[in-house]
Amino acid sequence: MHITGLHHVAIIASDYARSRDFYCRALGFEVIAEHWREERQSWKLDLALPGGGQIELFSFPSPPPRPSRPEACGLRHLALACDDAEAMRGHLQDQGVSVEAIRVDEYTGARFFFCADPDGLPIEFYQAAPTA
Known part of the structure; x- marks a missing residue:
């Protein structure tokens, strides 16, 4: 068993359209797939990164805030x-x-x-x- 690389990073956006625009227009990432998940009232957007990795961009109704202060535990x-x-x-x-x-x-x-x-x-x- 060997890890062969990073597959994806998942990001939850508070404003899906604004974040989709940022990652596609400003950063230039290409859309692999985009799906509306009715049962979750959520978008899922797969974006290609050079080198084979991906970003998964999600929307969810009313996602809770995440601590953002410097040096907070986590990513x-x-x-x-x-x-x-x-x-x-x-x-x-x-x-x-x-x-x-x-x-x-x-x-x-x-x-x-x-x-x-x-x-x-x-x-x-x-x-x-x-x-x-």
């Missing part, structure tokens, strides 16, 4: 690999997304920055440092 953020942090940051700004300044990891030399999705989920864009 801290979603990190997406990119090949050019500066270009990715500029693209997001062109889409009207508020982004943080680019930082450099003091241990790895990687360049990265954060933004938030429409529900405040922190998303990191990570450009690995060139190998010598």
